[in-house]
Amino acid sequence: MQPSPNERGPYNGLTRAEPTLPSPAYWDIAGYQRDLDAIWHRKWVLVCREADLAQPLAFRTFRIGTQEVVVLRDETGELRGFHNTCRHRGSQLCQESEGRLKARLITCPYHAWSYSLRGDLVRVPSKSLPDRFDKADHPLYRVALSVWRGFVFVNLAEDAAGSAETSFDPASGNLANWPLETLLSGHMLRKVMNCNWKIFWENFNECLHCPGVHKNLSRLVPIYGRGLMGRHDDPEWARHADNDAPEFSGGLRAGAETWSRDGRVHGSVFSGLTPAERTAGQTYATSLPSMFIVGHVDYVRTVRLVPLGPEQTELTAEWLFSPEALADPAADIDNIVAFGTQVLEEDADICEVNQKGLRSMRHKAGVLMPRNMNCTASTTGCATGIRRLNIKAIWADSAR
Template identity: 30%
Template structure:
């Protein structure tokens, strides 16, 4: 097993504005360190709350060896629990999603309420205390219609994120949308390569013909820097702000999350092949069709697009050192009807194409990195500021976790 000192040495060996050393992309021990120090400590985007529309709606997630149930209770609150029976540890829910009035372990039928309380356990004796055997709680927050979980004993504070999410995502009324479609693909690449690819559009014009019909590949709009450095971005932000739609670039001091609203190209108002709206019913209180897209990322596992006619959420989950699951969810007005207010193929085709194109890109990237000839290469300061920002965040986060706050303070 790779030691913390070895990991620190690898982190310190990375040159500024360069990609990471090879082990960060393919080494099983580094992957386990990622799980311990990031995925089991930080808030992880789990699902839009619209994916859990009614009492008993649940999904399950796997983060490393940790299996988690996320369920909506009778009180409408969404909670998360370890997917492990308090009897002999069997997994309670094997399905990825479903609806159930109670959570019942299939092994010996121990039965839990949707709030995690143990309701029934057969023949356990008079001295058995059901109240001491409820499901193990996992930190869970619903933030402006997006559900996050945290596996850590003490979860990081979310107050600043909640404040900004209410401003930027509130007009899209995410909690009152519905799921029109969801796709999940497996990419044969390390999770960091998936995030790196998302954080730049250097590759877009040559790889994403459908996306580039309306999505601008200007790095001043979609990179790490303030979009108002672009004339088009500044005019769009000013117009939206004047209409009461928060749009200015804002980023967490730790650079874990960011919000910014960018325009579409030309007269485009949505991600469609003709640039026209994909859904006829505008969502929330967005004041006009050409509001562009509010881009929201939250490391380590999500980027999202909030439009006037629909919302796209993207969830990244690591499966192995060189395997990652990417789940995309299309959300529309809760009263929108397929076939009347939107055509499903038209709504989804741009990002289904784009996701498959990105899958091929990152898989080829992984294959090239696995070569013994791989050496970390330099980033373009004009085009890959977002990639560098993500990799810098990753290195700082890992360094802090490996060193510990006391040693960091002493340096």
């Protein structure tokens, strides 16, 4: 999603036609279960920000596919994650989506087994315990947890490896100069999309649809209007390697400063950004399968996905600002949020259109087209194909 930091790097697109995933991969219940087992239940998945669990005893529950987890902050301030399941008879433990525990215990509402906030079984209401029953043998099912720059990720695999940081696409932009840990939420959007989660990611990974679907965004980021995400998505990029005009470099249109309806910043600009980061207009970091984050000069936008079924995906977007911007009555936050919301609504709508056509009995698979190697900079609509096959690759890996 970024122009390559190596301006002399190679062309970044396809050079031959490639098949998409088979159509049932986007709607079949067996394919959906495969996604859950091999991807969603084994990868690092964003659940919330640390600020959402600021106080001891605060908790939130999250559903990842068929699995429900609870993430809490214990009495010492440590974040912990567990399956939201009692070891006694499998009852759900926390019934609310968020709140604050009334005591330093998690007590099952069914038979009152109680656990410490570290997950240890500490109380069983039975008058007598069976022989050889050891409470130490019945802790909550712990979930691996990792914090990256104030964002909380979980991994449901019993043998979870790596960390949230290692889950990011190596080609992601570097957000080290954005003060992610100190930003506050200015707005949140939740939307259920009637499409498979992979449809959204495939849409995200290319800009073929941008000229027709995102007309305002394509005016703000002129290279999107050419159906390209970045300089190296053009097979003939080298002819324009020294041209820093936004339709070639990927920056914002002349006079624009950020993603907003009027292209202007609406609050203070982050002081630690480099001139190149300010010029870029947008810096993406991606952690498949659950989230991407975009750094702009005056705010940060995060988008979190979670599958609800073979043909339903929940999208949660959050706009993060500096405390000073949120406290400034002159900062027109709505101008920023309205623009980002429009882009996401357009994406959601076109993803649903894509989903609706996939059940044709004649449509076995689609085709990813290479860029037109004879494309010139003045030709519109010449770029075709998904820039990278991340989703196809990760899905194929799950079959092994």
